[in-house]
Amino acid sequence: MAITRIDPALRLGRLRARGALVELRTSELAFTTDEARELLVDLGGVALDAHEIEMLRGRTEGWPAALGLATLWLRRV
Numbered sequence: 001m002a003i004t005r006i007d008p009a010l011r012l013g014r015l016r017a018r019g020a021l022v023e024l025r026t027s028e029l030a031f032t033t034d035e036a037r038e039l040l041v042d043l044g045g046v047a048l049d050a051h052e053i054e055m056l057r058g059r060t061e062g063w064p065a066a067l068g069l070a071t072l073w074l075r076r077v
Contacts, residue, residue, distance in 0.1 A: 030062030037063070044071035 002008060015021035031039065033050075036057040040046045048056070060066035 016045055026061075029056060029064075031067060032062070033057055036062065036067055039067055040071050040074070044075065046071055046074045048074075 002010070006077070013022055017046050034062055037048075037050075040048055040053060040056070056070055060070065
């Protein structure tokens with residue numbers, strides 16, 4: 001098992017060809033706008049409109065941890 005934030009200097013072609021490699025990219029880990037709305041509004045109880053949700057998702061690049069922290073902060077404001 002190898003976990004890395006950058007493409008490792010390994011020959012991964014054989015693993016890919018055999019289907020023995022799982023690759024997750026940042027775009028696959030980032031929340032969509034609908035997922036961000038669910039976290040912020042439905043679960044977090046923060047009153048935001050669609051534009052505000054998209055702006056926050058864009059600024060955090062959709063990272064779930066950043067959106068979670070934003071939810072905590074926005075609840076206190």
